Amino acid sequence: MAVYSDSMLQKIFAKSPTFDLNKRVFGKPVTISGGAISCNERNLKSKGKIAVKAAAEAGVMGLKNYEVNLDLGFDVVAERELREKGFLGMRKTKLVCTIGPACCSLEDLERLAMRGMNVARLNMCHNTREWHRDVIGKIKKLNEEKGFSVSVMIDTEGSLIHVVDHGVPSSLKAEEGSVWVFTAQKFEGSRPFTVQANYQGFSEGIMVGDELVIDGGMARFEVVEKMGDDLHCKCTDPGLFLPRAKLSFWRDGKLSYHGLPTLSTKDWADVDFGISEGVDFIAMSFVNDADSVKDLKNHLFAKSSKSIRVLAKIETLESLQKLEEIVEASDGIMVARGDLGVEVPLEQIPTVQEDITRLCRQMNKPVIIASQLLESMVEYPTPTRAEVADVSEAVRQYADALMLSGESAIGLHGQKALSVLQMASSRMELWSREENRQSSISNHQLGSSLSDCIAEEICSCAVQMANNLGVDAIFVYTKHGEMASLLSCNRPYPPIFAFTSDSDARMALNLQWGVIPILVDLADDMEANISKTIDLMRTNGMVKEGEAVLVVSDLTATRATSTIFQSIQVKIIV
Numbered sequence: 001m002a003v004y005s006d007s008m009l010q011k012i013f014a015k016s017p018t019f020d021l022n023k024r025v026f027g028k029p030v031t032i033s034g035g036a037i038s039c040n041e042r043n044l045k046s047k048g049k050i051a052v053k054a055a056a057e058a059g060v061m062g063l064k065n066y067e068v069n070l071d072l073g074f075d076v077v078a079e080r081e082l083r084e085k086g087f088l089g090m091r092k093t094k095l096v097c098t099i100g101p102a103c104c105s106l107e108d109l110e111r112l113a114m115r116g117m118n119v120a121r122l123n124m125c126h127n128t129r130e131w132h133r134d135v136i137g138k139i140k141k142l143n144e145e146k147g148f149s150v151s152v153m154i155d156t157e158g159s160l161i162h163v164v165d166h167g168v169p170s171s172l173k174a175e176e177g178s179v180w181v182f183t184a185q186k187f188e189g190s191r192p193f194t195v196q197a198n199y200q201g202f203s204e205g206i207m208v209g210d211e212l213v214i215d216g217g218m219a220r221f222e223v224v225e226k227m228g229d230d231l232h233c234k235c236t237d238p239g240l241f242l243p244r245a246k247l248s249f250w251r252d253g254k255l256s257y258h259g260l261p262t263l264s265t266k267d268w269a270d271v272d273f274g275i276s277e278g279v280d281f282i283a284m285s286f287v288n289d290a291d292s293v294k295d296l297k298n299h300l301f302a303k304s305s306k307s308i309r310v311l312a313k314i315e316t317l318e319s320l321q322k323l324e325e326i327v328e329a330s331d332g333i334m335v336a337r338g339d340l341g342v343e344v345p346l347e348q349i350p351t352v353q354e355d356i357t358r359l360c361r362q363m364n365k366p367v368i369i370a371s372q373l374l375e376s377m378v379e380y381p382t383p384t385r386a387e388v389a390d391v392s393e394a395v396r397q398y399a400d401a402l403m404l405s406g407e408s409a410i411g412l413h414g415q416k417a418l419s420v421l422q423m424a425s426s427r428m429e430l431w432s433r434e435e436n437r438q439s440s441i442s443n444h445q446l447g448s449s450l451s452d453c454i455a456e457e458i459c460s461c462a463v464q465m466a467n468n469l470g471v472d473a474i475f476v477y478t479k480h481g482e483m484a485s486l487l488s489c490n491r492p493y494p495p496i497f498a499f500t501s502d503s504d505a506r507m508a509l510n511l512q513w514g515v516i517p518i519l520v521d522l523a524d525d526m527e528a529n530i531s532k533t534i535d536l537m538r539t540n541g542m543v544k545e546g547e548a549v550l551v552v553s554d555l556t557a558t559r560a561t562s563t564i565f566q567s568i569q570v571k572i573i574v
Ligand SMILES: Nc1ncnc2c1ncn2[C@@H]1O[C@H](COP(=O)(O)OP(=O)(O)O)[C@@H](O)[C@H]1O
Pocket: 098, 099, 100, 101, 123, 125, 126, 127, 244, 338, 405, 406, 407, 409, 410
C-alpha cells in the first residue's frame, strides 16, 4: 500500500480549496491504494470526502474509479492502550471527571483525556452557563481535532436546602450550646451566629423540638424557637459548617420532606442548555421516583434531535425505597454517596452501594460510583490506603464507572488522582480475572419479546464462549448499542469492541464496562462489515495473526424474508 507524503497530498487536494490539510490526520497520512482512497472519517469529515471526490473526478493521479473507504473511528486513547497493553490489558472500568476551575484549560482537559477520562461531568450547581459552554466547546474541539472520544455529562443542581456560601469565612464552627439563627433573608459577608438558607420556604412545617442536621451529621441542632420564618437553633452536637452545607430536618427519627420538585425552574433551563449544547448525558439530582425521570426523558425526546441519556442519581432515602422503578425508567444510575450520606447512616452506604450496583447490572443499566473516592487528594499528592481500598472495592463490585468530584474540579492533583483510579482499576480487574473471581450474574430476563430474549441469550452464551475459548476480543455490530451493553453486563474477560454507525450510541457506550465504542459506516451486508472492520484492524496492526476474535452481530437483515439473524462466529486472524 502506497503512503503519500504531505507534498503529494497537497497536489492531490490542490483542486479543493475547502480542504484544510492541517486538519487531516494526527501524524497519519491518508493512504491510497489501487485506486481506493482510505481516509479517516473523523479527520476528513464531509469536506475531506468532497475533496477526495473532487480530486478523483479531476483525474488527479489517474484516480478514475475512486472509492472512499472510511477508516475506523477509533479513539486515540483506546488505540494507544491496545498497542501498548494488548487486548487483555485494556481497562474495563470507565472514568468520569468533574470539570472545575482546576482543570478547565484546553491543556488540562487534553491531559485528562490522555489519562483515560471517558466522560467529563459538569456540575450545574457551580459557575455560569457561559463557563460550562466554554468547557463543552473545548471538549468537542479535542474530540474533533485530536481524536479523543470524551462524552459530556451535565449534572443538575436539583432542589436542596443548603447554606448559602458567602465566601468568607470558608467554614464556621458551631460550639455545643451556642444558639444560631437560620434565615432565608439575604445578607452580605458574615454575621455572627447567623446562617442563610438558600430556599425561602426552608422552615415551612418545621416545629420547635425538631432536629436540624448539618451535612448528615457534621453538626446537630435543636429548634428552640420559631420567629417568623427564621429558626433559632441550639447546637447539641458541635461541628463545622462547610461551604454549601446541607440542611436536613428530622422529627422522631424520621426525615421531614420539603416537597420541592426534582427539577427546579433553573434545572429545566439547564436541561435546555444541555440540549442546545448537544451533551451526551444528563445526571438528575435528588430523584425520588420514576415519574420525574420519565418527565425528563419525554422532554428530551420531544426537544432534542440527539438521544441524550438520563442518569438518575440515587442520593435520597426515598429513592432507595423506589430503586427498582427508578433504575427501570433511567438509562443509568449514579450512586451519589455524598448526599446519600446525609439521609442514610454512613455505615449503610457500603451495602447500599453494592446492592445498587448489582441491581443495575441485573437490569442492564450502567452504574457510576461517585463522591469522595480520593477526597484526600484534593490536597495531598497521594491517596490514603483506605481510599485506594474503596476504589478497588467498587471495581471488584463491577461498577461500570468511577467518578472524581472535587479531586479533579478544584484539587491540586487532579491528573494524578485520575491516574490512581486508572491504576487501581486495572490492577483489580487483572486480579479478578487471574484469580478467577469474575462472577457471572444469575439468569436474569430483561425483555419480554422473543427477539429481546434471543438477544439476551446470544450475549450471555457469547460471553461464556469467549471466556471458555480464551479469545482475545469480542466484536459486536450494534445499531443503538443494545447488544454491546448486553455483552457488557455479562462482564467478559476480553474487551468488547462495539462497532456502531450511530454517534449517539457511541458516546453513550463510553460509560459501559469493558466496551470500546467505534464509529463506522455499517452496510446492510453484515459479512461485508465484519470482513471490512477486521481487515482495517489488521491493516492498522491492531489485530495480529493467530489472534482470535468472537464476533456477535444482530444486524443482518435479508429483505426478502425480513429475518434478522443473530450470530456468533469465531474468527482466527490469518
Ligand atoms: N464548575 C465549577 N466551578 C467552580 N467550582 C466547581 C465547579 N464544579 C465543581 N466545583 C467545586 O468542586 C467541588 C466538588 O464538586 P462536586 O462534588 O461536583 O460538587 P458539590 O460539592 O457541590 O457536591 C464543589 O464543591 C465546588 O467547590
